[in-house]
Amino acid sequence: MKITQVDTVHAAAYPNILWVQIHTDTGLVGLGETFRGAQAVQAQIHELIAPYLLGKDPLAIEAHSQHLLYGYVGFASSGAETRAASAIDIALWDLFGQVTQQPLNQLLGGAVREHVPVYNTCAGYTYNKAPQRRSVTQASADAAPEGPYEDQVAFVKRPAALAESLLSEGYKAMKIWPFDPFAQASGGQSISARDLDTALEPFREIRRAVGYEMDIMVELHSMWNLPMAVRIAQALEEFKPYWIEDPIQMSNLDTIAEFRSRTRVPVCGSETLATVQPFIQLLKNNAVDYVMLDLGWVGGLSEARKIAALAKAFHKPVAPHDCTGPVVLTASLHLAMSTTNVVLQEVVRAYLGGWYRELVTRLPDVRAGHATVPPGAGLGLALSPALLHRPDVTIRSTKL
Known part of the structure; x- marks a missing residue:
């Protein structure tokens, strides 16, 4: 069996997502996906990756992984x-x-x-x-809702009702990011006592409504400097968050470890890191409690499976990210x-009930x-x- 064609599929209505289809001479087609910078990724695939793959055995997965991830440039980054x-x-x-006619989890060792x-x-x-990702301030409660799950509006405007809705559907944990508008306003350099109190209000309302029936994750999107991230984390401690995610940019591991030492809130990071190497340092520095x-x-x-095994050696749980496709x-x-x-998987119920279905x-x-x-x-x-027959879809092919 050999690879005969590599396709990229892009829909104008979903500009962030790029799909890859790998064709073989047996007629089987494998599907992959990534997110952000779709045009740059497409160029990388057709100019450099497809010429390498065409004619090769698609089952030499590890050899292809090493060749593609550890080239002269681009390694150890999520570029x-x-x-x-x-x-x-x-x-x-x-x-x-x-x-092999087996589900992937079987090939990865079995369920x-x-x-x-x-x-x-x-x-x-x-x-x-x-x-561009829509911010909390852009998610206006005045806009016409697309469906019942406008949860980004709800966690600011109706956090108690949101928590009750999630519990009614069986969810026991939720993630919110009410601090982002204040980071955007100050460039992540400062948050006043008044603004901090405002951002804490959703946590108060959720705890009053459902107590500790609902775990709350806090996302900071790597937007803050160290003192402000610490200030936020310490203010959150009374609400017992499940974790605080990417409080600062996950680049200086000593600083991340310092942040973790200054709060009692568990730290999660980071979807922004790529390949095994940064995770080795993250774990050696004892900088996180949860590996995302x-x-x-x-x-x-x-x-990913190597990173999960590495995390297990450090007795750390893994929580795969998905807010993308x-x-x-x-x-x-x-x-x-x-x-x-693996302790938890992220999902977005608005996506599962909405555009993912398309x-x-x-x-x-x-x-x-x-x-x-x-x-x-x-x-x-x-x-x-x-999807493949939509007028806004572009399929680009490189063939043997």
Whole structure:
């Protein structure tokens, strides 16, 4: 078997997402996905990766992973080179599953659980759908809702009702980011006592409404300097958050470790890191309590499973990221199904009930706070034929 064609698929309506389809001479097609900078990733795939892959064995996954991730430039970062390699790697694993007629979690060692606990990231339908992520202040409560899950508006305007809604659907944990507007206003350099108190109000309302039935994750999006991140974390301690995520840019590991030493809130990081090397240092510095990774940015399944094994050696749990696309979510769930130290998988119920349904043939089943992978070989899904025939979709091919 050999690779005969590499396609990229891009829809103007979803400008952040790029899909990859790898064709073989047997007729099997593997599917991959990545997110952000779609045009740059597309160029990387067709100018450098496809010429390397064409004619090669698609099942030499580790060899291809090493070649693509550890080139002369682009290694140990989540830039275009790594995002392209991530999408390719996911597609190759999908092919492996189809060739063997096994689901990916079986190829990764077999299922260690029947379903994966999930938490809801409280984004709305259009968060991350446009080229620029929609901020809390842009998510106006006056805008016409697209459906029942405008959770980004709700965590500011109606946090108690939001928590009650999530509990009614079986979710036991939720993630919010009410500090972002104040970081945007000051460049992350300062938050006043008044603004800090305002940003804490959703936590008060959630605790008054549902007590500790709901765990709350706090996302800071790497927007703050160290003193302000510490100030926020210390103010949050009374609400007992499950974790505080990416409080500062995850580049200076000594500073991250210092942050962790100055708060009692567990620290989670980081979806922004790529390949094994930064995670080695993150864990050696004892800088985080939870290891987060994004399969579409970190190097695909090949790197993610190594990072999960590394985290296990340091007795740290893993929580795969997804606020981006249904293929990465599904691949992450296959990893979680077969990995003992995965503790939670991120999902966005607005996406699962909304635009994700327009993209793929089937989705993971999420109910009662848990998720299962789609049945079938490989990922268990493919791009929707209707998507491929949309007028705003561009398919670019490089052939043998």
